[in-house]
Amino acid sequence: MTTDGFAxxxxxxxxxxTGQRADGYHLLDSLVVFADMGDxxxxRPAARARLCVTGPMAMGVPVGPDNLVLRAAALIGVTADITLDKHLPAAAGIGGGSSDAAACLRALSIISGLPVPENVLSLGADVPVCLLxxxxRMQGIGERVTPVAGLPPLDAVLVNPGVPVSTPAIFRRxxxxxxxxxxETLPAWSDASELIRWLGAQRNDLQAPALAEAPVIxxxxxxxxxxxxxxxxxxxxxxxxxxGLYPEAADAAEAAQALRAAHPGWWVCAVRLS
Incomplete structure (x- = not known):
């Protein structure tokens, strides 16, 4: 039996x-959404675990036991032959490895009938929200995940300049x-424009440290x-x-086309976020 997964x-x-625990882990409060593109x-079940990585972003992705996909398979206790078709850049702040691990857990749970393990946080702070x-809303060190209903879909363009960024280095800054x-209570946004206006008053507290670490951002x-x-x-x-967030899908598509033309070395993708 072969099962497909989307990450x-x-x-x-x-x-x-919002804080830092005595053990060094940072406390976060984040509104998270997912794009309609990914890995x-x-x-399929196999006698030995194996990972093959293909796709436009396959270069440099490890295929050994340190890969989060194989770690996820080991955590649920299922050996499988896995092909990962990689479209998301690595070390990019969009949860590529964590989303891959979560998709692996979901698929192997279907194949085996086993429940997804409770200790998925051991794979990374983003894995619990990526499972959903x-x-x-993601809080704590990533373990508190609360679904947000009624979030208006957003048309967006994702852009990565091809520079990997170290998360620990950003936190150190x-x-x-x-x-x-x-x-404490999130608003009930009536449409995308209202949501975008509200987002403008919020923050990414890692943005300034990241700018210092990688000015190209x-x-x-x-x-x-x-x-x-x-x-x-x-x-x-x-x-x-x-x-970038845009009022209409056509605006996002036009912006993505212009960005690709002006910066052919950047990874650019128009998406719908929901």
Whole structure:
């Protein structure tokens, strides 16, 4: 039996760093959504675990036991022959590896009939929210995931300049770790425009440290913001992927086309976020 899995790109519309535990882990408050594009997995039970990575972003992806997909398979206790068709850039702030691990867990649970293990946080802070794979509020160190119903879909462009960013390096550059959280009760947004206006008053507290670590992120944000119709430009996660939000899908598609033409070395994708 072969089962397919989809690992959508994870986008942090907001990312507030609200504290730090004694063990060093940072506390977050983040509104997370998922794109309609991502990586694809094909899995079938096998006597030995094996991972084959294909696709336009396959170069440099490890295929050994440290890969999150194989770690996820080991965690649920199922050996499988897995093909990962990689379309998301690595170390990019859009949860590529975590979403791959979550998709692997979902698929292997279907194949085996085994429940998804409870200790998925051991695979990474983004794995719990990636298991849900829909709009959610992520809090704590990633273990508190609350679905957010009624979030208006957003048309967006994702842009990555091809520069991997180290998450630990970004956190080390934080000058303040006790920033305000989002409101305790999130608003009920009537449409995308209202949501975008609200997002403009929120933050990604890792954006300034990321700009210091990788100044090209500033160029990406400025370039996105200058495209016609862009209502908000922000970095996702710890970077270097940034996103622009647009009032209509046609505006996002036009912006993506212009960005690709002007910056052929950048990874650019028009998406719907929901």
């Amino acid at each position: 959508p790109a994870k986008i942090n519309l907001t990312l507030h760093v 694809h997995l094909s899995l 794979a829909r709009a959610a 934080l000058t303040r770790r006790d920033n305000p959280a989002m409101p 500033g160029d990406v944000l400025h370039t996105i913001d200058a495209t016609r119709g862009c209502a908000l430009a922000r970095m996702s996660g710890s970077g270097a992927t940034c996103f």
